[in-house]
Amino acid sequence: MGTGTIPQEEAGNPPPGPDEGAVWGELVAAALLGAERRRPPGGSVTALLDAAAAGTVRRRAGALPAVPHRRPEPAPEDRRRRLPTAAEQRLAALLTNRATPGAGRPGGASGRRGPTPDLGELLPQWLAEANAQGYRAPAALLPALLDAARARTDLRGETLAFAGPRALWLARHNPDWKFALRDGARRQAPHSTGSGEAEKLWQEGLFAERVALLGALRRHAPEAGLALLAATWQAERAEDRLMFLDSLRQGLNAADEPFLERALSDRSRTVRATAAELLSALPGSALAARMADRARSCVTLDQLDGRGIVVEAPHECDAGMQRDGVIPQPPSGRGERAWWLAQLVEAAPLNVWTGRLGGLPPSRIVTLPVADGWRDDLHAAWCGAAVRQRDAAWARALIGPPTAPFAEGPGDPAKLLSVLPAPERGEWAARFIAAHGLSEAFRILGVCGVPWPLPLGRAVVDALEIARDAGSYPWSFSGVMGLAERCLDPADAERLAPLAAVPDETEDSAPGAGAYWAESFQRLVATLRLRAAMFAELRPEQAEL
Structure with a gap:
């Protein structure tokens, strides 16, 4: 080192x-x-x-030049197993984003990507697999790995896990990599307060190290982390309190409620709002009960026929509502009463509504008519609550069947879909694409697991073929094609190889569209083959069987 x-x-x-x-x-x-x-x-x-x-x-260099004084402690030893030579060479190519021989030719002078795989987009999968196999990072590539993680936040978790304790050692000597002290130290932080090591780091450490410590403790010993935070809470700066409070999302549990209730009186508005959000994610909390009472007073069944919902939004945002995190000032273009109603309903436990609305299940509640134009506001709040509380039954009801098109209404379908179990997500997305094609597919494919399940992969490829045969250019589907390169099962490469041929052009085809589609499918097949090779290099024992 x-x-x-x-x-x-x-x-x-x-x-x-x-x-x-x-x-x-x-x-x-x-x-x-x-x-x-x-x-x-x-x-x-x-x-x-x-x-x-x-x-x-x-x-x-691993360390910046400095005044000669004393040598640092040696880098800690990493006892994990060494990468196979082929895998190490592959990593070097991915980090420099160089084309791999045989993977395809570079794009032409037109500036198009051509059929060459995008190596930079494969790095996250390579790192995830290397970590799953228990390899350590080559010492010579650690600076390049840290530079890559510095530039791309999506790489940091897997990169720092792969780089191990030496990443933190390097980060202490080069401020360009200081992010590792925050994002990576939590992997090495003490998991208990018994030895006094955690208390010392909490009292004397840099802010990034303290955030990392709190995050680690919240994963392994939530009560210990809360105890450290409570001990110094009043002395912390407002911006630091907000960051520390956000760390409580990890391992959030009922034991956090007394501390969060006190934080509702914090002098910082953003701290108060965050504390209220965390309490609303605890369905058994006193704040959730207060929000439930307020929400019940606003939403009820029509007393005349019992077949619809009547909404009476709040007429004011009183001091109690504001203490519980309700923001009084609405965003531009939003009415005050609708804004207050949305916050109350979103923070109320979803199990309130079955009892309030005639004992109906979520699938029936969302079909009830809502009087006086309040439907979108009410359903949007239910969508937010379903995502916040990770309630699959409500998310399933609100997103609707895959055969129906996305309504121009409330809720983000992708967020709702993310609440459902992974197999159900893939099945829902496959049926949606089979029914509607790729026009809305990009919004939902990103939340499906990798690799895509077989039905979803086939639905995407079939839809791409239909789009190609319609004679249009492939550029409108470049986002979906990019996801397919990273998410299709690599075993599909040979099955998809015939699509890389240039199709015969028809009278309805756009000029040159067939060649462009062939190029896109060539890149898709080449990327799948490259991913298969990557995984084989990281699993040499399986390749020999």
Whole structure:
């Protein structure tokens, strides 16, 4: 891993010259503006390039240059098994986003992607599989891995798990990777307060380390994490209190209620709102009961025939409502009463409505007519509650059957679909695409599990074939095609290979559309083959069977 010197701040010595970041910024600015408009550092273009080369080497190093003082502690040992050689080479290619030989040719001068797989989009799957197989990251690739995770937040969890304790060691010596102290330290943080290690880190650690510690404790010992937070709560800054409070989502349970109730009186409005949101996610909390009482007073069955719903939205947002997290000022274009009603209903436990509305199940409740134009507001609030409370029965009722088109009404179908069990999600999405094609598919495919189940994969491919045969260009379906590359089962590659041929053009076809579709399917097949090869390299024992 190398043995540099510790950063100047840790050594307690002042920096010997200009700040490294400022020097690098000056080099970049001069290069962008050009020598004609700005005198390069050093007086010449050659001097600028020499300085940039030296600066690049320094920035890529595991530790930044510092005043000689004492050597840091060696990097911790990672005892996980080493990557197979082929898999390590594959990782290097993915990190540099270089095309793999045999995977396809680069795109042409037109700027189209061509049939070449997008290696950068395969990196998340590679990391997830490497972690599942228990490999450690090659030391030589750790800087590139951390740079990739710095640029893409979606990579951070898997990258830091793969990089292990050495990622944190490096992050302490290079501020470019400080995100790892927050996102990665929680994997290494103490899981209990028994030894005093956690208390010391909580009292003396950097803010990122404290957030990481709290997150780790909330996963493994929620009560211990809450105890640490409660001990210093009054002394924390408002912005820090908000971040710490958000960490309580992990492992949220009934024991958190007294602390959250006290946070409802916090001097920060955002802290109060977050505390109220967390309490509303606890159906047995006192706040949920108060919201339920308010919501019941607003929504009832029509007393004349009992076949519809009557809504009487709140006429004011009193102090008690505001303390419980109801925001009095509506967003632009939204009426006050509708805004208050939505917040009350969304925060009320969904089991309130079966008793309130004649003992009907959710599937029947959502079909009841709602008087005076309140239907969309009421259903939107129920959708928000179903997602917040992860209630599959209500989500299933609100999203409706897959044979019906998406209504121009309340609720995000993708969010509702995410509440359903994974197999049901895939089946629902497959039936929806079979009935309606790909016009709305992108909204729902992103929440389906990877790889897609066989019925969903076939429904997507069939819909793509139908779109191709209709004679249009493939660009309208590029998002779905990109998802298919990452989510179809790699075993489908050979079955889909015939689609990569250029079809005969018809009179109704757009000029050249067949060739463009063939190129898209060639990339799809090449990507599936590449994913299959990736997984085989990470599972050599299975490949030998």
